[in-house]
Amino acid sequence: MRRLVAIAAAIAVLSACEREDREFRPPPVGTEAEAPVTLSSIAPGTGPAERPGEMGQAYEENAYHLSEGKRLFTWFNCKGCHANGGGGSGPALMDDSWIYGGALLNVVQTIREGRPNGMPSFRGKIPEEQIMQIAAYVRSMERQVPQDAAPGRNDDLMPRPSEHRLPARPAVPGGTVPPSGQAPQ
Amino acid sequence: MRCCRPALVALPLTLTGCTGWQSSLDPQGPQADTLATMFWVFTAILALVWLLTMAALFLSLRRARAERAGPLVLEPQAERSMTRAVSAAVAFTAAIVIALTVVSYAAQRALFSSHEAPLTLLVKGHQWWWEVTYEDGQPSRRFTTANEIHVPVGQPVLIKLQSSDVIHSFWVPSLAGKMDIVPGRENRLVIEASKDGIFRGQCAEFCGWQHAHMAIAVVAHPAEEFERWRENQISAAEPPDDPLRKRGMEIFLSRPCVMCHQIRGTPAAGKVAPDLTHVGSRLHIAAGTLPNSRGNLAAWITDPQGIKPGAHMPLMKLAGDEIEPLTRYLEGLR
Numbered sequence: 001m002r003r004l005v006a007i008a009a010a011i012a013v014l015s016a017c018e019r020e021d022r023e024f025r026p027p028p029v030g031t032e033a034e035a036p037v038t039l040s041s042i043a044p045g046t047g048p049a050e051r052p053g054e055m056g057q058a059y060e061e062n063a064y065h066l067s068e069g070k071r072l073f074t075w076f077n078c079k080g081c082h083a084n085g086g087g088g089s090g091p092a093l094m095d096d097s098w099i100y101g102g103a104l105l106n107v108v109q110t111i112r113e114g115r116p117n118g119m120p121s122f123r124g125k126i127p128e129e130q131i132m133q134i135a136a137y138v139r140s141m142e143r144q145v146p147q148d149a150a151p152g153r154n155d156d157l158m159p160r161p162s163e164h165r166l167p168a169r170p171a172v173p174g175g176t177v178p179p180s181g182q183a184p185q
Numbered sequence: 186m187r188c189c190r191p192a193l194v195a196l197p198l199t200l201t202g203c204t205g206w207q208s209s210l211d212p213q214g215p216q217a218d219t220l221a222t223m224f225w226v227f228t229a230i231l232a233l234v235w236l237l238t239m240a241a242l243f244l245s246l247r248r249a250r251a252e253r254a255g256p257l258v259l260e261p262q263a264e265r266s267m268t269r270a271v272s273a274a275v276a277f278t279a280a281i282v283i284a285l286t287v288v289s290y291a292a293q294r295a296l297f298s299s300h301e302a303p304l305t306l307l308v309k310g311h312q313w314w315w316e317v318t319y320e321d322g323q324p325s326r327r328f329t330t331a332n333e334i335h336v337p338v339g340q341p342v343l344i345k346l347q348s349s350d351v352i353h354s355f356w357v358p359s360l361a362g363k364m365d366i367v368p369g370r371e372n373r374l375v376i377e378a379s380k381d382g383i384f385r386g387q388c389a390e391f392c393g394w395q396h397a398h399m400a401i402a403v404v405a406h407p408a409e410e411f412e413r414w415r416e417n418q419i420s421a422a423e424p425p426d427d428p429l430r431k432r433g434m435e436i437f438l439s440r441p442c443v444m445c446h447q448i449r450g451t452p453a454a455g456k457v458a459p460d461l462t463h464v465g466s467r468l469h470i471a472a473g474t475l476p477n478s479r480g481n482l483a484a485w486i487t488d489p490q491g492i493k494p495g496a497h498m499p500l501m502k503l504a505g506d507e508i509e510p511l512t513r514y515l516e517g518l519r
């Protein structure tokens with residue numbers, strides 16, 4: 001009996017490896033050319049159904065992809081307009097209201113194609129795989145990702161709790177709120 | 186004797202590791218000299234102590250013991266001589282420890298007494314490469330390069346060490362000791378090369394996946410050659426004149442490359458990856474991972490993750506006919 005428990009515990013430890021499984025040369029996420037351009041804020045269903053949902057899940061459940069996304073959020077200067085998610089000249093990303101939808105694929109679309117009221121397009125400037133990482137990280141600021149995968153605290157001072165300490169929020173279906181230009185100010 | 190012959194042959198071979206472009210035992214400047222001298226003083230004294238101890242141990246094991254009258258009988262004569270021997274050994278040990286402390290302290294004083302130098306560099310450790318900025322009173326003469334430090338022979342150079350992410354350690358064994366690079370702090374180190382040559386340095390604090398591939402080259406030139414190098418580095422990249430390289434530049438500017446890399450003289454102004462303004466003039470690419478050649482540049486931009494898995498340069502999908510112009514463009518950035 002004792003031995004069985006020990007073996008079970010050893011196997012349970014292994015399950016933690018998946019959390020930050022690192023794939024440096026991931027299978028292609030699909031090329032940019034194939035992705036449909038959608039600038040409309042209205043999409044059928046809960047988001048443009050261009051890719052199987054599991055693809056996004058693999059990014060959101062993986063601590064490595066999320067921390068890479070966090071690094072790139074600073075590297076590619078998303079911070080310049082969105083601050084640490086609290087918003088600046090761009091809208092806040094850590095709240096649960098989304099102009100263009102908060103599903104992973106909506107966020108991917110926002111980053112890749114840009115949005116009319118001042119969000120630049122990063123098509124061709126950020127490789128597709130990294131867009132997925134950044135989008136997954138954006139969703140972690142709203143704690144739409146598993147807690148054990150969400151990034152921990154920063155080395156420097158942060159104006160808000162780290163991603164893994166934020167309360168989880170229910171997913172908000174996207175594409176129903178008018179663009180910020182028309183939203184009541 | 187037969188048994189030991191392979192060992193006798195192999196032992197001197199290991200000594201060949203003591204020279205070369207990365208060795209504390211082959212010092213190439215005053216700082217490294219100080220350290221090497223200290224090392225040899227310690228080694229000599231401690232080897233002597235070890236030999237004496239072993240000899241004493243051996244002798245006392247071999248010596249025939251005089252018969253004692255009984256286990257509890259005191260022998261004042263023997264007691265006294267033993268006390269004397271132990272006291273002498275203690276005094277001798279204390280003297281050696283104090284002397285070595287003084288030697289070590291003197292070496293520290295020699296290494297860290299001065300932080301003044303005619304040339305100041307800012308070296309920033311990144312996962313897994315080095316950013317090198319040459320400071321200058323005139324902002325237009327400041328410039329940044331990567332993974333390679335050039336210094337004039339016979340002049341002390343002050344290096345300010347900073348980190349952008351985790352703890353690294355700057356170590357060019359032929360020129361100086363290790364100095365840790367701690368995020369949020371600035372550590373300082375003075376190096377000086379007393380003759381020209383190329384010296385290899387290596388990150389000496391484990392910093393992640395590609396820690397082993399985080400090398401830096403220090404190139405020491407005569408002063409006028411160094412000035413020529415510096416003037417060239419200050420200048421922006423020359424615009425390409427042949428059509429192939431022009432196309433290479435267009436590809437570079439329309440691709441993710443511009444998000445991370447800077448090429449002065451073009452709109453590419455990324456600040457998070459090595460400055461490529463004069464990448465063609467460097468000895469190595471990817472922090473000493475590959476020698477700089479057209480073939481290696483092509484290999485790197487096609488598949489950085491195959492060469493340095495985990496490096497912060499992503500795999501980008503370039504078309505087959507884009508590699509050649511891009512590589513030629515980069516190679517020509519001298």
Ligand SMILES: [Cu+2]
Pocket residue numbers: 353354388389390391392393396397399
């Ligand atoms: Cu390291």
